[in-house]
Amino acid sequence: MVRKGWNLGSLVCRVGSPGFYLKMLAQESIVSSPGKVILHGEHAVVHGKVALAVGLNLRTFLRIRCSKHGKVLLNLPNLGTCLNWEVATLQTLKTAFPADSDGPKSPSPEQIAALKVFVGIASESADTENLAVLAFLYLYLSIGAKYRALPSLEIIVWSELPTGAGLGSSAAYNVSMAAALLMAHGAVGFPAQEEAESARWTAEELNLINTWAFQGEKIIHGNPSGVDNAVGTWGGALRYHAGKITSLERVPKLRILLTNTKVPRSTKLLVAGVKDKVLKFPNILNPVLSSIDAISQECERVLKEVNQNPSADCYTVLEELFDINQHHLNVLGVGHPSLDRLCQVTASHGLHSKLTGAGGGGCGITLLRPDVDPAVVEAAKQQLKACGYECWETHIGAPGISLHVFSALREEVQKVFQTFEKAEL
Numbered sequence: 371m372v373r374k375g376w377n378l379g380s381l382v383c384r385v386g387s388p389g390f391y392l393k394m395l396a397q398e399s400i401v402s403s404p405g406k407v408i409l410h411g412e413h414a415v416v417h418g419k420v421a422l423a424v425g426l427n428l429r430t431f432l433r434i435r436c437s438k439h440g441k442v443l444l445n446l447p448n449l450g451t452c453l454n455w456e457v458a459t460l461q462t463l464k465t466a467f468p469a470d471s472d473g474p475k476s477p478s479p480e481q482i483a484a485l486k487v488f489v490g491i492a493s494e495s496a497d498t499e500n501l502a503v504l505a506f507l508y509l510y511l512s513i514g515a516k517y518r519a520l521p522s523l524e525i526i527v528w529s530e531l532p533t534g535a536g537l538g539s540s541a542a543y544n545v546s547m548a549a550a551l552l553m554a555h556g557a558v559g560f561p562a563q564e565e566a567e568s569a570r571w572t573a574e575e576l577n578l579i580n581t582w583a584f585q586g587e588k589i590i591h592g593n594p595s596g597v598d599n600a601v602g603t604w605g606g607a608l609r610y611h612a613g614k615i616t617s618l619e620r621v622p623k624l625r626i627l628l629t630n631t632k633v634p635r636s637t638k639l640l641v642a643g644v645k646d647k648v649l650k651f652p653n654i655l656n657p658v659l660s661s662i663d664a665i666s667q668e669c670e671r672v673l674k675e676v677n678q679n680p681s682a683d684c685y686t687v688l689e690e691l692f693d694i695n696q697h698h699l700n701v702l703g704v705g706h707p708s709l710d711r712l713c714q715v716t717a718s719h720g721l722h723s724k725l726t727g728a729g730g731g732g733c734g735i736t737l738l739r740p741d742v743d744p745a746v747v748e749a750a751k752q753q754l755k756a757c758g759y760e761c762w763e764t765h766i767g768a769p770g771i772s773l774h775v776f777s778a779l780r781e782e783v784q785k786v787f788q789t790f791e792k793a794e795l
């Protein structure tokens with residue numbers, strides 16, 4: 371099957387032909403993955419409960435160039451980080467990443483320790499920004515061990531998402547990285563360009579991308595459920611339950627006001643805190659997790675009803691579910707005064723909010739009814755901005771991992787990559 375997939379001159383070549391991968395070594399590709407909003411189920415989903423999550427119309431873009439200069443360049447402008455290594459130096463880590471015929475595996479403590487020593491990160495460091503470098507190295511070396519090659523690469527990752535704010539920035543990073551590295555090894559092909567600006571992979575290839583991305587999330591989240599990388603891979607609206615992913619068909623175009631409290635926090639530490647609390651108070655908190663599970667399932671039922679015959683009662687139920695879940699998340703210990711303030715401000719305008727993602731600061735979501743008075747929304751936004759928060763209306767259901775033709779990217783995104791065109795090795 372002849373496919374296009376190139377940004378430069380739309381090189382046309384036959385996937386799988388010997389010349390195909392040689393051309394890959396000289397060319398570049400740009401992929402992107404969406405952020406996400408969890409409607410219900412954050413934290414409970416780590417403990418086997420149902421979560422409902424949707425793709426967000428803010429994306430992380432990754433440009434990969436295979437080259438022959440014998441180096442690996444990792445440029446992360448959102449973190450102000452730009453690192454490069456000789457491939458020969460990375461080869462020294464092969465002992466921790468032996469050739470492996472199996473598929474994706476969880477990072478071992480020994481591999482993490484070896485990577486931390488290699489990068490020079492103190493073992494007890496909780497600095498989440500370093501985790502991006504560890505996640506990249508883990509994926510580069512593990513996928514290289516699987517496909518028996520450590521290619522010379524230049525990778526730049528740039529995101530529209532606020533990092534560490536609960537919108538799945540780590541998952542969008544890991545999904546984009548997994549897709550790009552698998553492409554570099556020819557483990558996933560170049561999808562037919564259905565639309566001018568992006569293209570998508572087969573179900574089997576998406577599963578492979580998602581499974582590798584999940585390994586990267588284990589480095590950044592510690593004990594992730596997998597819901598975030600699932601949304602980053604498939605996009606749309608998903609029901610996630612213990613690894614089972616169900617696309618929610620025809621989810622209504624819920625109007626959501628997204629608010630970033632800008633309070634930094636670490637998903638890894640928040641997830642670990644909830645686990646410790648559940649272990650300490652199982653009889654108190656397991657019922658809370660079960661109640662959140664029921665909230666997710668009731669929300670799913672109501673969303674279907676909204677589709678069939680939208681009524682005011684449906685939105686009243688959705689608002690009540692937001693309120694109940696927010697209280698449960700406070701009980702789990704992942705609330706924050708900034709999120710309480712967000713809920714109070716919107717409640718004073720008759721709107722209902724809850725945190726989204728790991729909590730502890732970061733982002734909250736406010737449900738907007740289709741017939742809400744725009745003046746009410748504007749008044750709430752002004753008051754939230756006066757709190758120092760950033761808020762914007764968004765729509766949900768963005769597409770998952772996609773391959774882009776450079777010329778079809780939004781000009782702003784093109785400019786970002788052109789800015790780094792001359793990245794020094």
Ligand SMILES: Nc1ncnc2c1ncn2[C@@H]1O[C@H](COP(=O)(O)OP(=O)(O)OP(=O)(O)O)[C@@H](O)[C@H]1O
Nearest residue numbers: 498499502529534535536537538539540637727728
């Ligand atoms: N564009 C990016 N460039 C480099 N690293 C990134 C980028 N986006 C996310 N990361 C990595 O992910 C970390 C944030 O992940 P974390 O899981 O704590 O927050 P989140 O994914 O935004 O929120 P949540 O997991 O609650 O949805 C950053 O500290 C960084 O290590």
Ligand SMILES: C[C@@](O)(CCO)CC(=O)[O-]
Nearest residue numbers: 412413594595596727728
């Ligand atoms: C808090 C959590 O449930 C969602 C973070 O976006 C963690 C996870 O599921 O990996």
Ligand SMILES: [Mg+2]
Nearest residue numbers: 538540541637
């Ligand atoms: Mg994350």
